[in-house]
Amino acid sequence: MLFRETIYEVEKKKTIKEILFLIIGTILFSIYAGILLPYNDLTTGGALGLAIAINKFTTINIGTAQILLNAPLFYIGYKYVGKKFMFITSIIIVLSSILIDYLPTIITPINLGDKIVATIFSGILSGIAMSFIFIGGGSTGGSDITGKYFVKKYNFNLPTVFLTQDIIIYIIIWIAFDIKYVMYAIIMSYVRNKTFKGIQNLLSAYIQCTIITENAEKLVEVINTEIHRGSTIIDVEGGYSHEKKKMVILIIQQNELYTLKKLLNIHCPKAFITVNSINTILGNFKEHSYRL
Numbered sequence: 001m002l003f004r005e006t007i008y009e010v011e012k013k014k015t016i017k018e019i020l021f022l023i024i025g026t027i028l029f030s031i032y033a034g035i036l037l038p039y040n041d042l043t044t045g046g047a048l049g050l051a052i053a054i055n056k057f058t059t060i061n062i063g064t065a066q067i068l069l070n071a072p073l074f075y076i077g078y079k080y081v082g083k084k085f086m087f088i089t090s091i092i093i094v095l096s097s098i099l100i101d102y103l104p105t106i107i108t109p110i111n112l113g114d115k116i117v118a119t120i121f122s123g124i125l126s127g128i129a130m131s132f133i134f135i136g137g138g139s140t141g142g143s144d145i146t147g148k149y150f151v152k153k154y155n156f157n158l159p160t161v162f163l164t165q166d167i168i169i170y171i172i173i174w175i176a177f178d179i180k181y182v183m184y185a186i187i188m189s190y191v192r193n194k195t196f197k198g199i200q201n202l203l204s205a206y207i208q209c210t211i212i213t214e215n216a217e218k219l220v221e222v223i224n225t226e227i228h229r230g231s232t233i234i235d236v237e238g239g240y241s242h243e244k245k246k247m248v249i250l251i252i253q254q255n256e257l258y259t260l261k262k263l264l265n266i267h268c269p270k271a272f273i274t275v276n277s278i279n280t281i282l283g284n285f286k287e288h289s290y291r292l
C-alpha cells in the first residue's frame with residue numbers, strides 16, 4: 001500500500017524518487033549499451049550507435065567514445081534545454097560510460113544466439129531505462145539532448161523525435177556498414193518507441209471518470225482538496241429505479257486513478273463508476289503525472 005502511494009503520488013518524496021529513477025535507469029542503460037549490444041553484434045541510433053561504430057574500427061572503448069561524442073552537445077543542452085537537466089545528464093553520461101566499459105568485467109556477457117530476440121529485448125530494456133532517466137530529469141546524452149531541445153522549443157512528441165533522429169543515424173550506418181545492421185536497429189528503435197509510449201500511457205494517460213453517487217458535494221470537495229482537479233455535477237435520474245442522484249464527471253491522469261479509488265472507497269463506497277480513455281485534451285489542464 002505504501003509503495004503504491006509513493007509511486008503514484010508524484011509530489012510525494014519527489015527528489016528521492018527522481019534519484020532512484022536515475023540510478024535504476026543508468027544501470028539498465030549501461031547493461032543494454034555495454035553488454036547486450038556489443039556482444040550480440042547489434043548497433044543503435046544516436047551517439048551510442050556512433051560510439052559502437054568507433055569502437056568497431058578503433059581501440060577506443062564504447063564508454064570513452066560516448067563521452068567524446070557528447071562533449072559538443074553540452075553547450076546546446078546547457079543553453080537551450082536547462083542547466084539542471086545538463087548537470088544531471090553530465091553525471092549520467094560519465095557514470096554510464098564507466099559502467100559500459102566496466103560491467104563486462106564483472107558480468108559475463110552472453111550472446112543470445114538469436115538476433116531478433118536480442119533486438120526486441122534490447123529495445124524494451126533501453127525504452128525502460130531511458131524512460132526512468134527522463135522521469136528523473138536527465139538523459140543519456142547524444143540525441144536525447146537534441147530530442148529534448150526540439151520538444152521544448154517546438155512542442156514535438158518525444159518518441160516521434162527520437163524515431164526521426166534514429167532514422168537519420170541509420171542512413172549513416174547503412175552507408176558506412178551493412179543494411180542488416182540498419183534493419184535490426186530499426187526494429188529495436190520501433191520496440192523502444194512503443195515501450196516509451198506504453199510507459200507514458202501507464203503513468204500519464206488522460207481518463208474520464210463518471211461517478212453516480214448520493215454524496216456528490218462531499219466527493220467533489222475531497223477531489224478538489226486531495227487530487228486538485230475540477231469536476232462537473234449533473235442531476236440524474238435512474239431509468240429503472242427513478243431515484244434522483246448526482247453525476248460527477250472529472251478528467252484525471254492514469255496515476256491519479258489509484259488515489260480516486262481510495263477516496264471513493266472512503267466517501268462513496270456504493271457509487272457507480274465508469275472510466276473511459278481520452279486521446280486529446282484542449283484548454284486548461286494541469287499535468288500531475290511523471291513526464292518523459
